[in-house]
Amino acid sequence: MSVRRSTAIVAGVLAALALVQAPTAQAAVRRPMQCPPDIYYGNIVDHGDVMSPVGAAQANYNGTNSTQINRFSSQVSGTITFTATASVSVSGGVVDAAIQGTFGITTSLSLTATIGNEVTFNSAPRTTAHAEFGVWRLKTTGTYSKVQPTCTTLNYATTAYSPHYVGWYTWIS
Amino acid sequence: VLPDLPPAEPGLRTLATASLRGGGLSLPPITGRAGDLQVTILCTGGALVLDLAPVTSTTIPCAADGVTPSRNVFHLSTGRTFSIRVDAAGGVRWNLRVEE
Numbered sequence: 001m002s003v004r005r006s007t008a009i010v011a012g013v014l015a016a017l018a019l020v021q022a023p024t025a026q027a028a029v030r031r032p033m034q035c036p037p038d039i040y041y042g043n044i045v046d047h048g049d050v051m052s053p054v055g056a057a058q059a060n061y062n063g064t065n066s067t068q069i070n071r072f073s074s075q076v077s078g079t080i081t082f083t084a085t086a087s088v089s090v091s092g093g094v095v096d097a098a099i100q101g102t103f104g105i106t107t108s109l110s111l112t113a114t115i116g117n118e119v120t121f122n123s124a125p126r127t128t129a130h131a132e133f134g135v136w137r138l139k140t141t142g143t144y145s146k147v148q149p150t151c152t153t154l155n156y157a158t159t160a161y162s163p164h165y166v167g168w169y170t171w172i173s
Numbered sequence: 174v175l176p177d178l179p180p181a182e183p184g185l186r187t188l189a190t191a192s193l194r195g196g197g198l199s200l201p202p203i204t205g206r207a208g209d210l211q212v213t214i215l216c217t218g219g220a221l222v223l224d225l226a227p228v229t230s231t232t233i234p235c236a237a238d239g240v241t242p243s244r245n246v247f248h249l250s251t252g253r254t255f256s257i258r259v260d261a262a263g264g265v266r267w268n269l270r271v272e273e
Contacts, residue, residue, distance in 0.1 A: 046183060049244065105180060111242070114234060116220075119245065121229040136244050165213065165244030168231065172250055 038147040039091065041098035041158070046105075049136035050161065051169050054078035054113040061128045072131035072168075074117040080135035081110040086158040090144050095160045099140060107162035111135045119168045132169045137161040175240055178268050179213040185272040189257055193268045200257040205273050207251050214243045216267035222260040223269075228253055235265060 055076040062068040082092035092109045099105050113135050123129040144158040177192050188203045195218075212223060216235035223231045228247060235241040261267060 048182070048184075103183075106242075116232070116234040118232040119229060120231070121247065122227065165242045167233075167243050167245040169246045169248070170229065171248035 033151050034149055035147055035151040037149060039094050041095050041142050041144050044098060044102050044140050044142040046103055047139040049164055050139045051132055051134050052080045052137050053132050053134040055133060057132045059128050059130045062123045062125055065125050067122050067124055069120060070123055070129040071120045074115050074133045077112060077114045079110050079112045080163055082162050084158055084160040086144055086156045088156045090158055096162060099162060107138050107164050111163035111166055113166045119170060121170055123172050127172050130171050135163050136165040136167060138164040175215050175217060175266055179215050179270040182272055187270060187272050189271040191269040195266050196263045197260045202254050202256045204252060204254040205249055207249050208273060210247045210249055211272045212245050213270045214267055216241050216265060219262055219265040221265050221267055224258040225255045228255045
């Protein structure tokens with residue numbers, strides 16, 4: 001074996017060793033991936049307002065032969081709060097912010113329906129006037145997501161009810 | 174802070190609006206179809222009376238120190254023509270949107 005050939009072999013062995021050791025050196029300085037915890041509500045669908053009654057529904061049958069004036073008033077006060085159905089605890093503040101950002105709609109964590117609201121309307125003979133008082137809550141469905149420190153994201157299908165307005169729903173049957 | 178108007182509801186048709194003001198107001202008659210007639214009012218500073226003659230009249234207490242978000246839905250069994258009037262003292266600030 002010539003000196004030139006043996007030098008080439010030694011150089012090749014050293015290069016191979018360097019290649020084998022290189023990943024070990026990189027692993028020594030690599031940090032585990034870390035993400036700041038984050039929570040958000042996305043893929044939101046607006047299903048409109050749903051009445052959450054405060055107090056009992058009221059009704060008045062018109063058994064006369066003429067049009068009747070019906071006057072209903074809120075009998076009790078009550079506070080209706082944010083609720084959500086999901087396999088994880090859902091923050092109303094996160095949902096409110098997401099609804100505001102997505103639709104420009106302002107919702108609250110709670111709304112209080114008070115005594116002092118009145119509604120008056122007419123009903124024809126042989127009909128019944130109905131009045132329901134309470135808090136309209138905006139129903140949304142979406143995905144509640146929690147970003148873990150390991151950068152994985154856990155997703156939860158969610159149905160949320162966010163207090164929106166106070167008022168009446170009236171109808172005649 | 175009260176916006177100039179209550180926001181429109183997706184999928185509904187606006188029949189009338191009244192921008193932010195104090196005191197009372199009368200609007201020209203409008204015609205609503207059979208179905209839900211929705212009146213949204215944001216108000217503050219005292220009570221107001223919403224009169225949709227001849228359909229209905231509603232008294233709404235408005236918070237003195239905040240905004241009361243009020244929505245009343247009247248299910249109409251037939252189409253109706255009605256006028257809109259709001260009675261309120263000058264210190265009551267409110268706006269209105271009527272939709273169907």
